[in-house]
Amino acid sequence: MPHGKLPEKWQQSAKVVKAVQIAFDMDSKLQYSIRRSALDKGVSPSEQIRHLLELPTHKKPKRPRLTVSLSGEDYQFLSLRYDIPADEQLEIKKQVIEELTQFALQSEFHKS
Numbered sequence: 001m002p003h004g005k006l007p008e009k010w011q012q013s014a015k016v017v018k019a020v021q022i023a024f025d026m027d028s029k030l031q032y033s034i035r036r037s038a039l040d041k042g043v044s045p046s047e048q049i050r051h052l053l054e055l056p057t058h059k060k061p062k063r064p065r066l067t068v069s070l071s072g073e074d075y076q077f078l079s080l081r082y083d084i085p086a087d088e089q090l091e092i093k094k095q096v097i098e099e100l101t102q103f104a105l106q107s108e109f110h111k112s
Contacts, residue, residue, distance in 0.1 A: 025050075066100075 038048035079086035
């Protein structure tokens with residue numbers, strides 16, 4: 001490999017590294033409008049912004065996810081809520097999924 005030349009398999013990663021994330025400080029009503037539009041189209045707010053700016057968009061994720069960060073304190077709270085030991089994080093996660101599923105089903109029921 002010549003000095004200064006990246007292996008081909010690393011070249012694609014190098015392009016990704018050059019991407020820079022930017023944040024926009026906007027009025028909450030404007031943010032809501034963009035987020036709502038993205039939600040209605042089934043895309044992330046980032047993809048919606050790319051669409052609005054007529055930038056190329058990426059493939060939809062194969063497994064879209066909702067995420068939340070839980071601290072040790074959060075697990076302690078949820079352990080009490082669900083009566084599950086705090087160190088049984090998988091069981092707590094299952095209960096969270098069940099609760100979120102019930103919320104979504106009730107929301108759909110009330111929407112109809």
